[in-house]
Amino acid sequence: MLKLIIIFVMLGIMYPQVMQAEELPADPPVITIKAGRFYFSPQQIKLKRGMPVALEIEATDRLHGFSVPELGLRVDADVGRKGRLTFTPEKSGRFIFMCDVFCGSGHEEMAGEMVVE
Amino acid sequence: MKSGIDRREFLRLAGIGGAVFASGLGFDAVAAERRGGAARKLSDFYFVQLSDTHWGFNNPTINPDAAHVLPKAIDAINHLSRQPDFIMFTGDLTHSTDDAELRRRRMHEFKQQVEALSVKDIKFIPGEHDASLDNGAAFQEIFGATYYYFRHKGVHFFALDNVSDPTAQLGQTQLDWLAGELAELHRSANIVVFAHRPLFDLYPQWDWYTKDGKAVLDLLSPFQHVAVFYGHIHQQHYFETGYIKHFAANSLIFPLPVPGSAPKKVPIPWNAAKPYAGLGFRNVHSRQARHAYELLENTIV
Ligand SMILES: [Cu+2]
Numbered sequence: 001m002l003k004l005i006i007i008f009v010m011l012g013i014m015y016p017q018v019m020q021a022e023e024l025p026a027d028p029p030v031i032t033i034k035a036g037r038f039y040f041s042p043q044q045i046k047l048k049r050g051m052p053v054a055l056e057i058e059a060t061d062r063l064h065g066f067s068v069p070e071l072g073l074r075v076d077a078d079v080g081r082k083g084r085l086t087f088t089p090e091k092s093g094r095f096i097f098m099c100d101v102f103c104g105s106g107h108e109e110m111a112g113e114m115v116v117e
Numbered sequence: 118m119k120s121g122i123d124r125r126e127f128l129r130l131a132g133i134g135g136a137v138f139a140s141g142l143g144f145d146a147v148a149a150e151r152r153g154g155a156a157r158k159l160s161d162f163y164f165v166q167l168s169d170t171h172w173g174f175n176n177p178t179i180n181p182d183a184a185h186v187l188p189k190a191i192d193a194i195n196h197l198s199r200q201p202d203f204i205m206f207t208g209d210l211t212h213s214t215d216d217a218e219l220r221r222r223r224m225h226e227f228k229q230q231v232e233a234l235s236v237k238d239i240k241f242i243p244g245e246h247d248a249s250l251d252n253g254a255a256f257q258e259i260f261g262a263t264y265y266y267f268r269h270k271g272v273h274f275f276a277l278d279n280v281s282d283p284t285a286q287l288g289q290t291q292l293d294w295l296a297g298e299l300a301e302l303h304r305s306a307n308i309v310v311f312a313h314r315p316l317f318d319l320y321p322q323w324d325w326y327t328k329d330g331k332a333v334l335d336l337l338s339p340f341q342h343v344a345v346f347y348g349h350i351h352q353q354h355y356f357e358t359g360y361i362k363h364f365a366a367n368s369l370i371f372p373l374p375v376p377g378s379a380p381k382k383v384p385i386p387w388n389a390a391k392p393y394a395g396l397g398f399r400n401v402h403s404r405q406a407r408h409a410y411e412l413l414e415n416t417i418v
């Protein structure tokens with residue numbers, strides 16, 4: 001027990017800013033989400049709190065938006081132009097993501113869920 | 118000479134399921150009618166707001182009478198014993214389609230339908246279903262400007278467009294125009310705003326907000342008497358931001374769930390036991406001396 005605490009403290013001294021955005025590892029794990037009229041696939045993504053992640057949004061047919069309003073995250077994704085969001089989830093919970101660029105008569109139902117544990 | 122709707126008609130509407138509530142400024146519609154309409158200001162008037170008619174929508178499990186709700190509403194309005202000064206449609210006149218030709222056909226059909234209204238002063242703003250796929254091009258061809266100002270009996274009306282941009286914002290050009298118009302007005306002016314989407318953050322998780330809505334509310338915040346009438350959320354809703362009162366209207370095609378009450382924002386299916394439940398239009402009575410609006414919610418029967 002005592003050993004563990006000492007190691008933790010030492011790490012803290014060596015890397016005082018581990019959680020800063022600019023200190024994110026060069027290539028965090030990538031999760032690819034397909035966006036098409038009128039779906040996201042997968043519809044649910046699971047993330048670990050405190051673990052950096054990159055989301056790549058791949059549009060299959062036209063311009064879509066990928067937005068997580070509660071986390072203040074959003075990005076555009078068009079055909080041939082992936083949207084990329086790199087971040088570290090800080091809060092656990094369930095967060096709705098949705099398309100925020102009107103894309104047709106099923107647009108309102110184009111949504112999914114991000115689960116942070 | 119009478120102004121306002123008479124008591125008989127008020128009761129008749131109430132009898133068919135109409136509901137009433139006042140603007141939250143301490144003025145009660147029922148009490149007003151009991152007073153017998155005495156000594157009302159000549160400048161009082163009323164208009165009708167309809168929203169989210171989605172002409173062209175076709176899904177019988179959601180609404181098996183989709184082609185007839187609008188004509189029924191028009192007929193009900195034509196039978197109001199005193200006609201409104203004007204009628205405002207707050208967007209999603211038509212249901213979205215990728216086919217530009219079909220989009221125009223739906224708009225022409227919609228326009229043809231509303232020509233049956235006895236009142237000829239009819240105003241429109243677009244919803245995203247009308248305008249977001251072509252930046253408002255078809256809407257402008259058929260209905261005219263997507264945002265504009267008009268004055269009626271001393272009230273200043275601003276019809277705004279937060280949908281022609283598919284990312285749901287007014288944009289700087291429109292904000293600058295609004296700022297310029299508002300600069301002319303006294304702080305105590307009666308101001309009514311029409312918009313399709315909510316201008317405040319009602320429920321962003323369901324896309325129920327406007328990206329630059331805060332900029333609009335900031336421009337309006339110095340004014341003491343502002344009411345916003347909008348649509349988009351397919352249900353009645355009341356909210357205040359500072360002095361500004363926000364009233365959402367029912368749809369004429371399908372209701373949507375109360376924000377956050379359902380896992381998904383999907384239409385509430387048709388209930389054969391309660392047909393047309395949650396659908397309707399409203400009469401908005403302007404009581405200028407009190408800076409108040411009385412809302413009479415009409416259902417479809
Ligand atoms: Cu979309």
Ligand SMILES: [Fe+2]
Nearest residue numbers: 169209244349
């Ligand atoms: Fe709508």
